[in-house]
Amino acid sequence: MARMVGAPAGEGTPLPALPPLQGSPGWRRRVANRLAWALAGLALVVILAPAVWIVAGVVYRAAPHWHWSVLTTPGDRPTLALPSGGLENAVLGTLLIMAGVTLVAGSIGVLSGIHLAEQARGRVGDLLRGASEVLAGIPSIVLGYVGYIALVVGFHWGYSLLAGVLVLAVFVVPYVAKSTEVALRQVPTSYREGAEALGMPPGYALRRVVLRTALPGITTGLIVALAVAAGETAPLLYTANYSDALPTLHLTHHSVGYLTDVVWTFFNLPSRAEVQLSYDAALLLIVLVMLLIAVSRLVIGLTQRHAEPARG
Amino acid sequence: MGSALEEAAPADGRQPGASRHHVLRIRGLTVGFKGDPVLTGVDLVFPRGTITALIGPTGSGKSTFLRTLNRMNDRVPGYYRKGEVELDGQSIFAPGVQLMALRRRVGMVFQRPNPFPLSIMENVVAGVRAHGLADRAGRRRIAEARLREVGLWGALAHRLNESPFRLSGGQQQLLCLARALAIGPDILLLDEPTSSLDPVTVEAVEDLLRRLTPAITVIVVTHNLAQAKRIAHFTAFFNQGRLVEHGPTARVFGDPSAEETSRYVTGRIG
Numbered sequence A: 001m002a003r004m005v006g007a008p009a010g011e012g013t014p015l016p017a018l019p020p021l022q023g024s025p026g027w028r029r030r031v032a033n034r035l036a037w038a039l040a041g042l043a044l045v046v047i048l049a050p051a052v053w054i055v056a057g058v059v060y061r062a063a064p065h066w067h068w069s070v071l072t073t074p075g076d077r078p079t080l081a082l083p084s085g086g087l088e089n090a091v092l093g094t095l096l097i098m099a100g101v102t103l104v105a106g107s108i109g110v111l112s113g114i115h116l117a118e119q120a121r122g123r124v125g126d127l128l129r130g131a132s133e134v135l136a137g138i139p140s141i142v143l144g145y146v147g148y149i150a151l152v153v154g155f156h157w158g159y160s161l162l163a164g165v166l167v168l169a170v171f172v173v174p175y176v177a178k179s180t181e182v183a184l185r186q187v188p189t190s191y192r193e194g195a196e197a198l199g200m201p202p203g204y205a206l207r208r209v210v211l212r213t214a215l216p217g218i219t220t221g222l223i224v225a226l227a228v229a230a231g232e233t234a235p236l237l238y239t240a241n242y243s244d245a246l247p248t249l250h251l252t253h254h255s256v257g258y259l260t261d262v263v264w265t266f267f268n269l270p271s272r273a274e275v276q277l278s279y280d281a282a283l284l285l286i287v288l289v290m291l292l293i294a295v296s297r298l299v300i301g302l303t304q305r306h307a308e309p310a311r312g
Numbered sequence B: 001m002g003s004a005l006e007e008a009a010p011a012d013g014r015q016p017g018a019s020r021h022h023v024l025r026i027r028g029l030t031v032g033f034k035g036d037p038v039l040t041g042v043d044l045v046f047p048r049g050t051i052t053a054l055i056g057p058t059g060s061g062k063s064t065f066l067r068t069l070n071r072m073n074d075r076v077p078g079y080y081r082k083g084e085v086e087l088d089g090q091s092i093f094a095p096g097v098q099l100m101a102l103r104r105r106v107g108m109v110f111q112r113p114n115p116f117p118l119s120i121m122e123n124v125v126a127g128v129r130a131h132g133l134a135d136r137a138g139r140r141r142i143a144e145a146r147l148r149e150v151g152l153w154g155a156l157a158h159r160l161n162e163s164p165f166r167l168s169g170g171q172q173q174l175l176c177l178a179r180a181l182a183i184g185p186d187i188l189l190l191d192e193p194t195s196s197l198d199p200v201t202v203e204a205v206e207d208l209l210r211r212l213t214p215a216i217t218v219i220v221v222t223h224n225l226a227q228a229k230r231i232a233h234f235t236a237f238f239n240q241g242r243l244v245e246h247g248p249t250a251r252v253f254g255d256p257s258a259e260e261t262s263r264y265v266t267g268r269i270g
């Protein structure tokens, strides 16, 4: 319907005359516009500045004394260059824990996200979503303590990889499930209907068309969850304890070292070598998270070759 | 309806399909979503191998009708239905009916092109692959044949591994047509398939639909009355959820029996 300018009275309220094409917008609009941009810019700075400051600070302190041998020296084998030992045990421990969390939280989280988006409607769905939100709201240290009581003591697993992985997985599963659900809900109806109209069975359509479309959202959610898990210390203190020795593949009864503990504990120790190690560990954590992000971008890039370009 | 079939001949003088069987028969079909019905008491037959145009003002229930024929409404919340749709004499709503099988026989093309986020090649054979109809080499042959059929092969032969979203809107729609045809349906449902296409592509699609008959029965919703006149053997006029009139296209447009139809086809309502 064309807009009627100066429509006859009785047919709604007449609109004011059209503005000239040339000329500047009113000052109110200009001020509002500037203000909005300024606030957006400020928000960006508020987010970016601390991130840049932290990364720069860590690199600045870690780089001058960096020894590649920290990667190949475990904490219980001091060398001349590394009088307090290296970080091999902690790096491997963190990688093992992350792999475990990816496996457990990734599968459970993505599957529950699929269930929430595709099946759980009505009351059951609301119940599940509510439960998931409650779980997401529990502080990680509480989860760690529960894990200690239930897994370490109750199941007699002792301080162990399995207990650490499970507690961290429980901690991040709600994020993974939520981001998966949101990503699936954003898949255009036209894809689902197109698949349905071709007679694809629902499970097949989900795998071949829907999940593929939702993959960037799901991957991003998983990476954020893993990054959060990588940065957690409290739940691991209760469940994995810490060990200077290289981790083994034993699931139970063996303490495991990990980077966040080094950052936290060694920073407060008196020797310079140990404080130095805590900066090295922080740097390695940051690099690890960046690698995670890079890998996820790669996965997304490879699977989204044929994706619909984002509509502005 | 028998006499209607005899009379039916579109402007270019083609005869409708040789078989007189009605591939689809709709009986007392009433459909709604929660509240009042959107369609009431529709009785209609579709002779095998013909093109039928569904026309009517916006909101008259054409899309709802079309989507009932391949049971796309089944999962819409609040959907209810009375009456029957018989495909070759069998109810499509009978308990044993497999939706996969039904949709292999009754294909659908939507108003807006909706290629999948797969390569062009994978798009054409997405259904073929889902139904396990051909191996890899077979799928390639099918893709080529169908792209030739819709007239895209020349333009796309070297771009089969590209994303379909780099194609023009018209090309995307032709691709969706090729995808629907690739699984070899008996019946093709099209909901305003050309409403966003340029005149040249529209003509290409219309030519294609003509060539598809009598092998395939085509049911096409259109707001373009000239298009209905050009391609349809039969025309059904819907208004406010009722089927007002149905018959050979020339008669519905030239000598409508209902006053409503006459007003619509002469452009006075809708």
Ligand SMILES: Nc1ncnc2c1ncn2[C@@H]1O[C@H](COP(=O)(O)OP(=O)(O)OP(=O)(O)O)[C@@H](O)[C@H]1O
Residues within 6 Å of the ligand: B033, B038, B056, B057, B058, B059, B060, B061, B062, B063, B064, B065, B076
């Ligand atoms: N999923 C739905 N839920 C509720 N009401 C619906 C739904 N789909 C269609 N309707 C209603 O059914 C009526 C007919 O809609 P339909 O889409 O079939 O009309 P149409 O004839 O195809 O119109 P158009 O020419 O604009 O496409 C409309 O009043 C619409 O609001």
Ligand SMILES: [Mg+2]
Residues within 6 Å of the ligand: B062, B063, B064, B191
């Ligand atoms: Mg419609």
